[in-house]
Amino acid sequence: MDLMQSINISASGMAAQSTRMKILSENIANADSVVTEEGGPYRRQTVNFEAYLDRNTGTTKVRVSEIGKDYKNDFKRVYEPGNPYADAQGFVAYPNVSPTLERADMREASRAYEANMTAIETAKQMMVRSLDLLR
Numbered sequence: 001m002d003l004m005q006s007i008n009i010s011a012s013g014m015a016a017q018s019t020r021m022k023i024l025s026e027n028i029a030n031a032d033s034v035v036t037e038e039g040g041p042y043r044r045q046t047v048n049f050e051a052y053l054d055r056n057t058g059t060t061k062v063r064v065s066e067i068g069k070d071y072k073n074d075f076k077r078v079y080e081p082g083n084p085y086a087d088a089q090g091f092v093a094y095p096n097v098s099p100t101l102e103r104a105d106m107r108e109a110s111r112a113y114e115a116n117m118t119a120i121e122t123a124k125q126m127m128v129r130s131l132d133l134l135r
Helices: 003-029 099-134
Strands: 045-054 059-069 076-079 091-094
Touching: 003 045, 003 059, 003 099
Parallel strands: none
Antiparallel strands: 045 059, 076 091
């Protein structure tokens, strides 16, 4: 594999992790949003990746295959009878977002992004070194 291919592979990883960090940021920002335009509380978003073959370069890259909603985890119900968004029993439905989990996922995505950036920097240094040796 040539160095440009490795840079392209790492760049695809960076793009995927960038999208993941954007979605995680949206989740954190909406952790307390009990009303959305669609109605009801904010539902946590998820990001799924897939590997695909880039036919132009013959390399396997990664991309975001889907940005979905988390329907596995229910909304948190908190008893707040005075809240205008409370149901008939006095419970308010809060988003199914755990800020602690989102921050941990954000740290993981950030580390993966940094690892891809380091791989690109290393490939660039190898290219420069190769050119120096050819002189």
